[in-house]
Amino acid sequence: IKPKSMKLSEWITLNVGGKYFTTSRSTLTSKEPTSMLARMFANNEDDYLFIPSNMDSKGAYLIDRSPTYFEPILNYLRSGHLIYDSNVNPEGILQEAKFFGIDSIIPQLENLRVQKKTDVPLT
Amino acid sequence: IKPKSMKLSEWITLNVGGKYFTTSRSTLTSKEPTSMLARMFANNEDDYLFIPSNMDSKGAYLIDRSPTYFEPILNYLRSGHLIYDSNVNPEGILQEAKFFGIDSIIPQLENLRVQKKTDVPLT
Amino acid sequence: IKPKSMKLSEWITLNVGGKYFTTSRSTLTSKEPTSMLARMFANNEDDYLFIPSNMDSKGAYLIDRSPTYFEPILNYLRSGHLIYDSNVNPEGILQEAKFFGIDSIIPQLENLRVQKKTDVPLT
Amino acid sequence: IKPKSMKLSEWITLNVGGKYFTTSRSTLTSKEPTSMLARMFANNEDDYLFIPSNMDSKGAYLIDRSPTYFEPILNYLRSGHLIYDSNVNPEGILQEAKFFGIDSIIPQLENLRVQKKTDVPLT
Amino acid sequence: IKPKSMKLSEWITLNVGGKYFTTSRSTLTSKEPTSMLARMFANNEDDYLFIPSNMDSKGAYLIDRSPTYFEPILNYLRSGHLIYDSNVNPEGILQEAKFFGIDSIIPQLENLRVQKKTDVPLT
Numbered sequence: 001i002k003p004k005s006m007k008l009s010e011w012i013t014l015n016v017g018g019k020y021f022t023t024s025r026s027t028l029t030s031k032e033p034t035s036m037l038a039r040m041f042a043n044n045e046d047d048y049l050f051i052p053s054n055m056d057s058k059g060a061y062l063i064d065r066s067p068t069y070f071e072p073i074l075n076y077l078r079s080g081h082l083i084y085d086s087n088v089n090p091e092g093i094l095q096e097a098k099f100f101g102i103d104s105i106i107p108q109l110e111n112l113r114v115q116k117k118t119d120v121p122l123t
Numbered sequence: 124i125k126p127k128s129m130k131l132s133e134w135i136t137l138n139v140g141g142k143y144f145t146t147s148r149s150t151l152t153s154k155e156p157t158s159m160l161a162r163m164f165a166n167n168e169d170d171y172l173f174i175p176s177n178m179d180s181k182g183a184y185l186i187d188r189s190p191t192y193f194e195p196i197l198n199y200l201r202s203g204h205l206i207y208d209s210n211v212n213p214e215g216i217l218q219e220a221k222f223f224g225i226d227s228i229i230p231q232l233e234n235l236r237v238q239k240k241t242d243v244p245l246t
Numbered sequence: 247i248k249p250k251s252m253k254l255s256e257w258i259t260l261n262v263g264g265k266y267f268t269t270s271r272s273t274l275t276s277k278e279p280t281s282m283l284a285r286m287f288a289n290n291e292d293d294y295l296f297i298p299s300n301m302d303s304k305g306a307y308l309i310d311r312s313p314t315y316f317e318p319i320l321n322y323l324r325s326g327h328l329i330y331d332s333n334v335n336p337e338g339i340l341q342e343a344k345f346f347g348i349d350s351i352i353p354q355l356e357n358l359r360v361q362k363k364t365d366v367p368l369t
Numbered sequence: 370i371k372p373k374s375m376k377l378s379e380w381i382t383l384n385v386g387g388k389y390f391t392t393s394r395s396t397l398t399s400k401e402p403t404s405m406l407a408r409m410f411a412n413n414e415d416d417y418l419f420i421p422s423n424m425d426s427k428g429a430y431l432i433d434r435s436p437t438y439f440e441p442i443l444n445y446l447r448s449g450h451l452i453y454d455s456n457v458n459p460e461g462i463l464q465e466a467k468f469f470g471i472d473s474i475i476p477q478l479e480n481l482r483v484q485k486k487t488d489v490p491l492t
Numbered sequence: 493i494k495p496k497s498m499k500l501s502e503w504i505t506l507n508v509g510g511k512y513f514t515t516s517r518s519t520l521t522s523k524e525p526t527s528m529l530a531r532m533f534a535n536n537e538d539d540y541l542f543i544p545s546n547m548d549s550k551g552a553y554l555i556d557r558s559p560t561y562f563e564p565i566l567n568y569l570r571s572g573h574l575i576y577d578s579n580v581n582p583e584g585i586l587q588e589a590k591f592f593g594i595d596s597i598i599p600q601l602e603n604l605r606v607q608k609k610t611d612v613p614l615t
Contacts, residue, residue, distance in 0.1 A: 018145040022387040083461040092206040141268040215329040264514040338575040391510040444558040452584040
């Protein structure tokens with residue numbers, strides 16, 4: 001198997017709310033090609049829905065969202081698995097999945113919300 | 124829908140107690156326009172209540188408050204949802220909401236305090 | 247009300263054990279003026295007990311203590327409230343309160359220790 | 370005993386998804402010499418399976434994976450012990466162990482998954 | 493009392509696995525003078541067991557170990573108290589105490605391991 005990090009892909013740094021994430025264009029665009037996130041970084045200009053966001057002084061793309069909850073989203077795009085630590089609130093991941101249009105994990109996250117509501121009042 | 128990060132808005136970096144947050148002027152000013160935070164960064168000079176705080180050597184606005192508890196406040200202004208991880212103390216968020224004048228989440232946070240008081244003695 | 251960050255005060259960066267904290271001289275000196283921390287940064291030279299500690303190459307004052315447990319101490323000086331997350335060990339905050347001479351929170355923290363000792367053997 | 374950090378080894382900095390890790394070539398290659406990770410950084414060019422990944426502007430090797438779950442993997446290669454904090458999801462470590470080919474800890478991590486499945490539905 | 497940070501001591505920055513820690517030579521050498529860590533940074537050249545490790549481009553001493561579990565070790569050398577947060581795995585601290593030769597806290601940490609083993613299967 002050829003690992004992702006070895007692909008001849010362009011490296012991209014995102015400044016999500018002040019925290020830096022380094023990833024490849026293929027990670028952002030391959031898994032869910034029709035998502036807003038994928039279309040922000042699409043190789044093919046015809047696929048663009050939006051112009052890319054501004055860059056900061058270090059050349060990182062600025063995204064005005066929560067870095068905490070973006071992290072599991074990005075890991076999902078990297079590994080194909082939605083995994084998060086026990087202290088992380090899945091409600092936060094759900095909001096980011098909706099914002100970036102990562103539709104494939106939304107049902108799973110909404111399911112968790114339903115389960116929790118039966119236990120304790122949600123924040 | 125047009126995502127926030129695509130808005131033609133000015134990017135602002137805050138140095139909150141030593142930690143950097145990057146966001147847009149519209150995030151800081153749109154959701155609660157009469158809050159102290161919004162008025163610190165208001166576009167219209169007539170709306171200013173205060174002169175903006177000092178800047179550090181990297182051009183970030185200095186704010187002498189807790190970064191830990193400012194983070195969910197900023198995420199609320201970004202996404203419209205108050206979300207925080209299970210290990211975060213909501214009492215800390217409440218103090219920041221009061222300081223910055225983000226009135227719309229104060230009742231919800233004070234409610235949590237009441238609920239907790241019935242369970243365990245508060246710190 | 248006039249927020250702290252708006253005060254005409256001098257900004258100070260501390261390098262506590264390798265982590266940077268940005269705050270104002272007034273935060274460090276106003277709340278507990280007779281504490282060791284306040285006297286390290288006192289405006290009035292007559293109040294000095296000690297010469298200030300060394301500075302690092304970025305102009306931050308070097309303090310050889312734990313950043314994790316200094317953080318709630320600094321937040322207390324900022325907001326007047328002692329607040330910490332559920333995973334943070336209050337024993338660590340107590341040691342820093344004693345080291346820096348922040349006497350007003352010591353009884354509260356020692357009380358917590360007594361309560362805990364009745365439950366589980368302390369580390 | 371001669372500590373690892375004293376070995377005449379080459380220091381390597383990895384940029385894993387935006388977070389920096391500093392380690393030595395011997396740590397990456399000695400413990401599991403046939404793993405993909407070891408072969409990425411093998412001293413002997415004959416052992417290369419892949420060309421090393423790209424470098425960022427600071428000279429760090431770019432790896433497009435989760436820094437959170439890479440950390441216990443690297444600590445395992447350093448100390449020979451798989452140790453992680455109570456809030457960390459072992460499922461995430463398992464995915465990275467599989468990706469990097471650190472086979473010796475996979476059974477232990479898969480075992481944990483089985484145990485958990487009997488308790489609570491897995492994410 | 494004269495605080496540690498006021499001692500006429502040399503400041504030292506350690507790069508432990510990619511994370512920076514700032515401390516003084518006296519903190520590293522006074523508490524446990526015969527430990528490997530103390531001897532790495534001993535003032536008296538006769539006490540050297542090892543030559544100091546390499547430095548990175550910022551002048552920090554490179555140590556190829558886990559930063560997470562080094563932190564409570566360093567705090568112990570600073571304050572004389574072994575304190576860690578509830579989510580931190582004491583098994584990790586034990587491994588670092590053994591590696592750096594901080595013998596005075598090893599029995600306490602091994603004791604914790606014994607206690608835990610009676611409760612739940614150890615990782």
